Amino acid sequence: MALTDYIRNIPDFPKPGIQFKDITPLLQDPGALKEVIQLLAEPYRANPVDYVVGIESRGFIFGAPLAMALGVGFVPIRKPGKLPAETLSATYELEYGTDEIQIHKDAIQPGQSVAMVDDLLATGGTMSAACDLINRLDANIVGISFLIELAFLEGRARLMDQDIHALITY
Numbered sequence: 001m002a003l004t005d006y007i008r009n010i011p012d013f014p015k016p017g018i019q020f021k022d023i024t025p026l027l028q029d030p031g032a033l034k035e036v037i038q039l040l041a042e043p044y045r046a047n048p049v050d051y052v053v054g055i056e057s058r059g060f061i062f063g064a065p066l067a068m069a070l071g072v073g074f075v076p077i078r079k080p081g082k083l084p085a086e087t088l089s090a091t092y093e094l095e096y097g098t099d100e101i102q103i104h105k106d107a108i109q110p111g112q113s114v115a116m117v118d119d120l121l122a123t124g125g126t127m128s129a130a131c132d133l134i135n136r137l138d139a140n141i142v143g144i145s146f147l148i149e150l151a152f153l154e155g156r157a158r159l160m161d162q163d164i165h166a167l168i169t170y
Contacts, residue, residue, distance in 0.1 A: 003168055006032045007148070021148055021170070023119060027061065036062065036167065040117065040145050041069045043165050047142050050112040051075045055101065055130050056082070058119035062147060066117055075107045075114070077130050088136055092129035101126065103133045110138035121146040121166060124155030131162065 006026035013020040026032045040062060053075045054063025060076060067074035080089065080100050087102040108114060114134055118127055127144060134141055141162060149155070149166035156164055 001032075003032065003036065003147075007168065021120065021150075023058070023147065026147075033065075036147060037065045037069050039167050040066050040147075040165070043143050043145065043163070044070055044115050048072075048113070049115045049142050051108060051114045053077060053103075053108075053114045053116050053130065053134065055116075055118045055126055059117050062119060062145075063117045066115070066145075070115070075103065077101050077103050077133060088133055090129035090132045090136075092125040094125065099126075101129055101133070103130075103137070105137075108134065108137045108139045111140065113140040113142045115142055116144040117146070118144075119147045121149040121155040121159075121164070122153045124153075124158030127155070128158045131159065 006029060008022040008025050010020040010022050012018060049072055051073050052063045052067035052070065054060045056076065056078045064074045080102055083102055083104055086105045088105055089100055089102045091098050091100045116130060131141060143163040143165055144159060145165040147167050149169045151169050
């Protein structure tokens, strides 16, 4: 069975005109989830990293097991007010307004390498802000991995200097 068989389309969610890509059927199937983690790990077997960085919250679902598969640590990027130590922040544009993400200032040391992971690449705003945080820590982004890419939204254009891996492209 193809991974796309585990992605459910929910029309008009969260608002009319949106075709939401629901990943919960994939998460419920241990074989499909295991395959996703193995496929996400492939680009980093030849290009080792020190950490996997996942963006709240669905990036945590894939990031932590990916870090385990690679034998490295996991670093969370979170919404404001969720991390207890000193943080760096990045603001990014949403369709209506802005949002913010944060990382601990001491999470990654200069020169260390990371793999970035999230569930979905749409417009690229969230991942672009996350990459900004990593760059401000003087770390090296080896690659960015997504379960799904919505290519028609052209999110890659915001991340053009990065090595991007998507398992499913719509």
